[in-house]
Amino acid sequence: MRMRRLALATLLPWTATLAMPVAMSIAPDGQGVARPERVLGGLYLLFGPLGPLAIDSRGYPLPGYEHWPRWTLGGQPLAAWGWYAHPFWAWCAARMLRGRRPRPLPALLAAALGLVALQPYHSALDEHGWGSETVPLIGAFLWAGAMSLPLIGLLGAWANDAVARRTRRA
Numbered sequence: 001m002r003m004r005r006l007a008l009a010t011l012l013p014w015t016a017t018l019a020m021p022v023a024m025s026i027a028p029d030g031q032g033v034a035r036p037e038r039v040l041g042g043l044y045l046l047f048g049p050l051g052p053l054a055i056d057s058r059g060y061p062l063p064g065y066e067h068w069p070r071w072t073l074g075g076q077p078l079a080a081w082g083w084y085a086h087p088f089w090a091w092c093a094a095r096m097l098r099g100r101r102p103r104p105l106p107a108l109l110a111a112a113l114g115l116v117a118l119q120p121y122h123s124a125l126d127e128h129g130w131g132s133e134t135v136p137l138i139g140a141f142l143w144a145g146a147m148s149l150p151l152i153g154l155l156g157a158w159a160n161d162a163v164a165r166r167t168r169r170a
Helices: 003-017 041-054 078-097 104-116 138-169
Strands: 021-028 034-040 121-123 132-136
Touching (some): 003 078, 021 138, 034 041, 078 104
């Protein structure tokens, strides 16, 4: 697959996730009743860089999400750093739009950060002033797939080169 087509294949789902619900934030209201609220991808794009300041290691297991990983590094949940896949992914997408292959390290970082963003996390304070538990929805999985496409394209190009070399030798 040509790199320009792959760039469009990664830009389209990323654009779609801006209007999709990517997470559900579950926070108790003043009476202690849990009120689920869907969060759109555009809001995450806007406030995502603040994740390391708002996401903490506390949290409680939600039914259905008890066994999902909650990876931390030095007490800081890795999900807080998921937004930072964007600069690496954008750099790879820009290279692919010019018909060049993405570099291995930025493509790997974009994919890895995109995958750790799929963890449930606890936000110390949400927009209402209460702590909330947040779980990913379908838009988050589509976003993580878009973040992973440059790495998948790079691995495919390497495999194609290996087959071409083997064919020339034969």
